[in-house]
Amino acid sequence: MxxxxxxxxxxxxxxxxxxxxxxxxxxxxxxxxxxxxxxxxxxxxxxxxxxxxxxxxxxxxxxxxxxxxxxxxxxxxxxxxxxxxxxxxxxxxxxxxxxxxxxxxxxxxxxxxxxxxxxxxxxxxxxxxxxxxEKSEYPWWLKIFAAGTGALFSTGLIGGKGAEMAVSFLIAILVRAFIMAVPDFGLFPFFFDLAGGFISTLLVVAIAKIYPLMLGVTVVGSIMPFIPGMSITNSIRDAIAGDFLASQARGLEAFLRVLALAVSAAVVLALVV
Incomplete structure (x- = not known):
């Protein structure tokens, strides 16, 4: 209004x-x-x-x-x-x-x-x-596939082999589909990042129990699609432009979302591994 x-x-x-x-x-x-x-x-x-x-x-x-x-x-x-x-x-x-x-x-x-x-x-x-x-011009399946592709190549960039890349691709697709299917109920993105990091890490650990994987590389690759890259980039660009209030707000938002991913992954690794 x-x-x-x-x-x-x-x-x-x-x-x-x-x-x-x-x-x-x-x-x-x-x-x-x-x-x-x-x-x-x-x-x-x-x-x-x-x-x-x-x-x-x-x-x-x-x-x-x-x-x-x-x-x-x-x-x-x-x-x-x-x-x-x-x-x-x-x-x-x-x-x-x-x-x-x-x-x-x-x-x-x-x-x-x-x-x-x-x-x-x-x-x-x-x-x-x-x-x-206007609604998003990209269909839901393309968003899910893009998340999997991002996880696949991110895993490869940090040293993952074929098995780690395939597992990261599969988990990113499953978790992204789950997050998109769940109603938001007015929740902040922080909680979805927390859930996404928790589920992704739990699935990686479960698969690693069956098939040997580089655990750390696969976990990082699978949660990479949840990293708020745009928020981090805009925070830096706003700071360069002199908009320090907006830069701090966006930077804090990005930090909290990354913290949610790190905490959720750490909790699973500490309890299961």
């Missing part, structure tokens, strides 16, 4: 409420469109500096004289100033985040098209709403 506040200074310098006119409503739509673009990018895993840049360009292309956007991984604060000095402010809470580079590319493409030709605000809102509502 967007909360919008519009105030202006009266003749005596006091802040007074002004009646919303057609022009004002247009700026409210511009603000809605700007924040919608930022929300899509943050939820899709975009960097903070990229999100703020896209929001600034969109608002200015629609005639905003000044744009002030402050974006964090959990919220967006945006204010735009119209040509006649009226200021409109909005706050949006970001409750869920993931990674979808296709959506980021589409919002970027929209902002680039907007700089070349005028797009009516209503049409822009409709286009971005459709982007926000």
């Amino acid at each position: 967007i909360k919008t506040f519009f105030t202006a200074k009266g003749g005596n310098g006091r802040k007074v409420k002004k009646k919303v006119s057609g022009d004002v409503m247009n700026y409210l739509d511009v603000l809605k469109l700007t924040v919608l673009a930022g929300e899509i990018m943050i939820k899709s895993g975009a960097e903070i500096y990229r999100t703020e840049d896209v929001m600034d360009r969109i608002a200015k292309n629609y005639g905003a004289r000044q744009v002030e956007s402050f974006v964090t991984p959990t919220g967006i604060f945006c204010a735009i100033e119209s040509i006649d000095g009226q200021v409109f402010t909005t706050v949006r809470r970001i409750e869920s985040r993931g990674f979808n580079l296709t959506k980021i590319d589409k919002v970027n493409a929209f902002s680039r098209r907007l700089s070349k030709r005028h797009i009516p605000v209503e049409e822009g809102i409709r286009e971005l709403t459709e982007i926000a509502q």
Whole structure:
């Protein structure tokens, strides 16, 4: 839900409420469109500096004289100033985040098209709403296969042989399918990483009891698809761009998820091996 506040200074310098006119409503739509673009990018895993840049360009292309956007991984604060000095402010809470580079590319493409030709605000809102509502363009079986492939080659890179690579591939497929099939119940990714690391390590140990494997290499390879590589990368890029608050937040999130994998694997190895 967007909360919008519009105030202006009266003749005596006091802040007074002004009646919303057609022009004002247009700026409210511009603000809605700007924040919608930022929300899509943050939820899709975009960097903070990229999100703020896209929001600034969109608002200015629609005639905003000044744009002030402050974006964090959990919220967006945006204010735009119209040509006649009226200021409109909005706050949006970001409750869920993931990674979808296709959506980021589409919002970027929209902002680039907007700089070349005028797009009516209503049409822009409709286009971005459709982007926000899009489901993943990749089928479930391809995601599962990609997890297995990542585990297979990761195991090979750290010294695993054919048997270790095959076992990592199989376990990654099974665990990823299980995680995707289980409803999230509003749980944080931390708990799914904890479960994924626990199940993967337990399966590796069980197979190692039957067939000799390099245990450590196979365990690391099988849990590699759960490593939050994008969060780590974005944390570093935000730090380089000077967005230290977002960098620390994303870095802490990545650290906790890696810690969940390490703890779950360590518990299984300590109890079973």
